[in-house]
Amino acid sequence: MNRLSSTHIVYLVALATIIAGTVLVGSAGRNFFSPGNVSDILTGTSILGFIAIGQTLVILVGSLDLSVPYVISLSSLIGAGIMANQPGNILPAVLAALLVSALIGLANGAVVAGLQVHGFIATLGMGLIVSGYLGSNYQGSAGQAPLAFRLIGATGIGPVPVSTLIMLACAAVVLLMLNTTRLGHAMYAVGGDASVARMSGVRTRTPVIAAHVICSTMAGLAGLLLAARLGVGSPTIGSQGGYDLLSIAAVVLGGTLLAGGKGSLIGTLGGVLIFAMLDNIMSVLQVNPFLKDVVRGIVIVVAVAVYARRKVVHRPARFGRGPAHDDDAPPPGPGTSRQGGPSRGDGTGARDEVSA
Amino acid sequence: MDDEVNTSGAVAPILRVTGLSKSFFGVPVLQDAALELFPGEVHGLVGENGAGKSTLMKLLAGVYVRDAGRIELDGEPVDFTHPVQAHQAGLSTVFQEFNLLPERTVAQNIYLGREPRKGLLVDRRAMNQATADLLEELGITSIRPTASVSSLSVAQQQIVEIAKAVSYDARIISMDEPTAALAGPEVELLYGIIDRLRRRGTAILYVSHRLKEIFDLCDTITVLKDGRIVTSSPAAGLDDASLVRAMVGRPISAYFPDALPGTATGGPLLQISGGGNSQLDDVDLTLHAGEIVGVAGLQGSGRTELVEAIFGAAGFTRGTMTLEGRPYRPHSPRDAIRHRIALITEDRKAQGLSLNQSILDNALAVVRSVTPRRTAVARRQAPGVFSSLEVVARDLDQEVQFLSGGNQQKVVLAKWLAIDPQVVLLDEPTRGIDVGAKVAVYSLMRQLAQEGKAILMVSSELPEVLGMSDRVIVMRDGRIAGEIPPSASEEQVLQLATGARGVLP
Numbered sequence: 084m085n086r087l088s089s090t091h092i093v094y095l096v097a098l099a100t101i102i103a104g105t106v107l108v109g110s111a112g113r114n115f116f117s118p119g120n121v122s123d124i125l126t127g128t129s130i131l132g133f134i135a136i137g138q139t140l141v142i143l144v145g146s147l148d149l150s151v152p153y154v155i156s157l158s159s160l161i162g163a164g165i166m167a168n169q170p171g172n173i174l175p176a177v178l179a180a181l182l183v184s185a186l187i188g189l190a191n192g193a194v195v196a197g198l199q200v201h202g203f204i205a206t207l208g209m210g211l212i213v214s215g216y217l218g219s220n221y222q223g224s225a226g227q228a229p230l231a232f233r234l235i236g237a238t239g240i241g242p243v244p245v246s247t248l249i250m251l252a253c254a255a256v257v258l259l260m261l262n263t264t265r266l267g268h269a270m271y272a273v274g275g276d277a278s279v280a281r282m283s284g285v286r287t288r289t290p291v292i293a294a295h296v297i298c299s300t301m302a303g304l305a306g307l308l309l310a311a312r313l314g315v316g317s318p319t320i321g322s323q324g325g326y327d328l329l330s331i332a333a334v335v336l337g338g339t340l341l342a343g344g345k346g347s348l349i350g351t352l353g354g355v356l357i358f359a360m361l362d363n364i365m366s367v368l369q370v371n372p373f374l375k376d377v378v379r380g381i382v383i384v385v386a387v388a389v390y391a392r393r394k395v396v397h398r399p400a401r402f403g404r405g406p407a408h409d410d411d412a413p414p415p416g417p418g419t420s421r422q423g424g425p426s427r428g429d430g431t432g433a434r435d436e437v438s439a
Numbered sequence: 440m441d442d443e444v445n446t447s448g449a450v451a452p453i454l455r456v457t458g459l460s461k462s463f464f465g466v467p468v469l470q471d472a473a474l475e476l477f478p479g480e481v482h483g484l485v486g487e488n489g490a491g492k493s494t495l496m497k498l499l500a501g502v503y504v505r506d507a508g509r510i511e512l513d514g515e516p517v518d519f520t521h522p523v524q525a526h527q528a529g530l531s532t533v534f535q536e537f538n539l540l541p542e543r544t545v546a547q548n549i550y551l552g553r554e555p556r557k558g559l560l561v562d563r564r565a566m567n568q569a570t571a572d573l574l575e576e577l578g579i580t581s582i583r584p585t586a587s588v589s590s591l592s593v594a595q596q597q598i599v600e601i602a603k604a605v606s607y608d609a610r611i612i613s614m615d616e617p618t619a620a621l622a623g624p625e626v627e628l629l630y631g632i633i634d635r636l637r638r639r640g641t642a643i644l645y646v647s648h649r650l651k652e653i654f655d656l657c658d659t660i661t662v663l664k665d666g667r668i669v670t671s672s673p674a675a676g677l678d679d680a681s682l683v684r685a686m687v688g689r690p691i692s693a694y695f696p697d698a699l700p701g702t703a704t705g706g707p708l709l710q711i712s713g714g715g716n717s718q719l720d721d722v723d724l725t726l727h728a729g730e731i732v733g734v735a736g737l738q739g740s741g742r743t744e745l746v747e748a749i750f751g752a753a754g755f756t757r758g759t760m761t762l763e764g765r766p767y768r769p770h771s772p773r774d775a776i777r778h779r780i781a782l783i784t785e786d787r788k789a790q791g792l793s794l795n796q797s798i799l800d801n802a803l804a805v806v807r808s809v810t811p812r813r814t815a816v817a818r819r820q821a822p823g824v825f826s827s828l829e830v831v832a833r834d835l836d837q838e839v840q841f842l843s844g845g846n847q848q849k850v851v852l853a854k855w856l857a858i859d860p861q862v863v864l865l866d867e868p869t870r871g872i873d874v875g876a877k878v879a880v881y882s883l884m885r886q887l888a889q890e891g892k893a894i895l896m897v898s899s900e901l902p903e904v905l906g907m908s909d910r911v912i913v914m915r916d917g918r919i920a921g922e923i924p925p926s927a928s929e930e931q932v933l934q935l936a937t938g939a940r941g942v943l944p
Contacts, residue, residue, distance in 0.1 A: 265552070268552075271542070271543060275543065279539065281522075282534075282538050283538070283551040283552045283603075284551075285551060285552040344540065
């Protein structure tokens with residue numbers, strides 16, 4: 084158990100969910116793996132997936148983004164509004180929606196990195212501002228997505244929806260960025276310890292701003308995708324979905340440390356998949372909405388509790404438990420030989436407890 | 440040791456500092472400091488905390504910007520405004536606080552911010568290879584470049600820090616208390632690395648509170664006191680006593696104070712028999728009233744685990760404990776505190792203090808939470824306790840993060856004195872604090888012994904263990920390896936601690 088990384092655990096849980104889903108959905112007389120059902124689940128992963136990808140970056144750098152629901156709504160309205168049912172307008176509409184989203188992210192990042200306002204507050208404020216704009220300028224759904232654009236939300240390759248493929252492509256790019264570019268390494272560094280990063284010559288503002296810009300842009304993409312599905316833009320589509328907290332939950336379920344500096348995008352995708360499958364299973368079983376939220380809530384809290392326990396156990400046991408004395412390790416050789424190899428707890432106490 | 444490189448006038452200094460001054464909020468912390476560093480020289484910098492050593496290092500490293508003075512590198516004046524500029528110029532610093540990301544690998548840490556690239560992407564293979572080469576150059580083969588830093592021992596992390604400093608092609612490396620967290624053989628490992636660096640012609644500025652290391656390693660020793668340089672001379676012409684006198688401005692005959700008159704070893708207060716848990720085994724130990732017992736041993740030998748077990752933080756799962764003859768089985772620190780047992784932890788910043796709270800709040804923290812009814816009394820007594828401990832602070836509302844290490848430690852002590860403990864457990868009570876504060880801690884221990892309290896002190900500094908204890912127990916691999924009188928030699932302690940027969944001095 085202690086050897087498993089949190090990413091492994093997430094995917095074990097995902098596997099367990101698949102098994103549970105097969106049994107439960109099967110007992111309701113349906114097939115969990117029918118193309119229709121798989122397609123439903125994957126569709127469920129796409130919207131939350133986009134947002135959780137961005138949220139992972141923002142959390143990794145030690146910030147948060149609570150403005151995503153409003154960016155989603157705004158992006159859907161800008162997109163559908165500019166398209167106005169003209170296929171020729173699709174490209175400018177998409178670019179405009181993403182540009183506005185990115186600018187909101189830039190503003191978030193600038194406030195967090197430049198003014199040293201915590202992301203929680205900075206993006207709460209930004210969310211309120213955008214929400215105020217939406218509330219006073221849009222009474223309801225607006226704009227119209229042309230058929231060509233709506234197809235993105237409706238077609239798929241086999242059971243795999245196009246929207247999910249776009250989401251996975253974005254995930255692949257972000258994954259490459261995180262693991263193999265200086266920017267990615269800098270994101271881990273700034274989230275892990277900003278002063279260490281600074282002392283190592285990392286520009287500590289750039290990764291924070293970049294994370295916020297990417298996160299907001301991803302939310303913009305999610306908004307466009309929702310516009311494609313609905314055919315219109317809506318001022319409440321983002322906040323109805325509760326995507327801000329749900330995406331944070333998916334990221335944390337995926338094993339990313341809420342304090343930043345540690346985590347993986349792969350884990351996040353696992354978290355998103357778990358949530359999508361849970362939703363699907365409970366919809367098929369017609370579980371009432373309250374119970375749905377209860378299950379989600381329990382999953383996220385249990386996950387974090389498991390990770391927290393794992394962090395505590397960092398000193399490998401030297402002696403067995405219980406009264407028996409015959410389980411003692413053989414007396415080690417001269418202590419001097421211990422200074423080298425990966426130690427069995429040499430001094431890990433002080434340091435690890437600090438970081439825990 | 441220093442015969443390979445000539446530090447006489449024939450060689451030009453790499454670094455020359457003149458008239459360096461720095462004030463914070465109008466308070467001068469460094470005045471008119473001058474220093475020369477030669478290739479291959481190990482230059483010791485000693486002084487009490489607050490003497491200006493860290494300020495001097497941080498000025499050189501570009502962390503602080505100087506108010507006045509001149510820093511010349513190879514005869515050229517330099518002006519660093521960011522640590523990275525200093526690194527690039529070949530001046531690296533190993534700071535006292537660990538500057539590593541525990542969740543990242545060794546290679547990722549060393550090349551953070553300047554990862555080797557292939558096109559736009561980080562060349563992971565080149566980075567790991569460069570790290571392996573670097574470590575090999577330092578004579579280290581036991582650390583894998585791909586190991587995560589959190590899996591390394593403190594000593595290994597320290598080596599990674601040094602490797603990181605070296606990786607900037609450093610010609611000057613300054614080290615702030617590099618052995619603060621190391622013990623015995625680990626220190627030897629560091630000596631080896633410093634020796635290799637010296638032979639490469641790297642100049643090393645070495646700050647340490649441990650005088651033995653200063654004399655073992657340094658060619659030249661500079662003493663700072665109250666922000667000014669007192670002396671700077673070849674190590675050969677100095678000894679312990681003269682150095683301490685220069686540092687504190689008074690002879691340190693009372694460095695390890697004798698037991699106070701009227702101190703008597705009373706009956707057994709705390710008895711452990713057959714104590715064990717996942718980290719400890721077969722621990723038999725009796726603490727008597729009025730007695731100071733020292734605990735020696737290597738890092739990871741179970742010393743901290745022993746005091747944590749007595750304190751109920753990670754209790755014994757086997758064996759029995761009695762306190763004043765009654766069974767004592769603490770299931771939490773709170774429980775232990777109710778039994779008037781105090782633990783001064785090893786890491787005062789992480790476990791001993793709330794850094795952004797006031798001195799008074801810190802001092803009352805334990806009383807408030809465990810014996811709230813005593814709060815008013817403790818609050819009335821606090822000013823007296825602080826003045827008897829000679830805490831130097833503006834007032835009791837000052838946040839402890841702004842205090843020096845020594846004063847912070849005194850606040851920790853005050854916090855525990857407030858519960859009127861009968862057993863006092865001290866884990867590395869003088870780590871990283873200056874000589875003056877050390878003496879204050881020692882005096883307090885003697886006073887507590889005189890009052891009939893039982894004291895158990897864990898320390899990595901052998902002179903301290905031998906100088907302060909009535910008995911010394913030595914731990915090895917989770918067991919008590921033996922007990923020796925304080926008249927024993929450091930070699931005897933090391934033999935017990937390492938289990939080796941003919942061990943290095």
